[in-house]
Amino acid sequence: MNKMKVVMTAKGTVRNPNGESKEIELKAERFVTPTEAEKYGNRIGERRGNSGSQRGV
């Protein structure tokens, strides 16, 4: 059975007023169930007609 794994990672910096600079990481990870995949599939269909042309940066 195929499931989808969704992962978001982000890196960045925090520069505090006291001069301290710090690197941070953000992470989110989860498996998408077949039911959720079907829901996203429906959203794909909904959004193709109204926002697909806005991307492509």
Added chain:
Amino acid sequence: MAIVLESAAETAAVNAACNAIVDLLDAGSGSGYIELQLDDGSTEVATCVGQKPFFGNATAGVATQSGSAVDSDATGSASAVTKFAACDSDDNVIWTGSVGESASDLNIDDGTAGGGVIIEAGAVVTLSSIEFTVALAE
């Protein structure tokens, strides 16, 4: 019934799924944002507003952030930031996750390394490298 993808459709499927998910950040009239929060998951410490669209088109299931998401004047807190929420401009939470110090930070930081991510009031918070990945599993 389980969804089973044929191999030829995998790349198209993960790209479509990835684009559909990251597009949710653009659903509001304005730009989506990533909110850094305390451990209670509701107290805002910094709000990094992204570009619109927030992500570019996915390639091989990976969408990369368009530009940077920045908060140039953070609310701040004396407590460490441990969570984040990615939201559209109408404040709908799209996904959530955890925040930590990067491995490199533990090497270069002094004084506060290992003590959690403290963001002071007025801090500048920049998220300059964000990726969203959808991959088949199992």
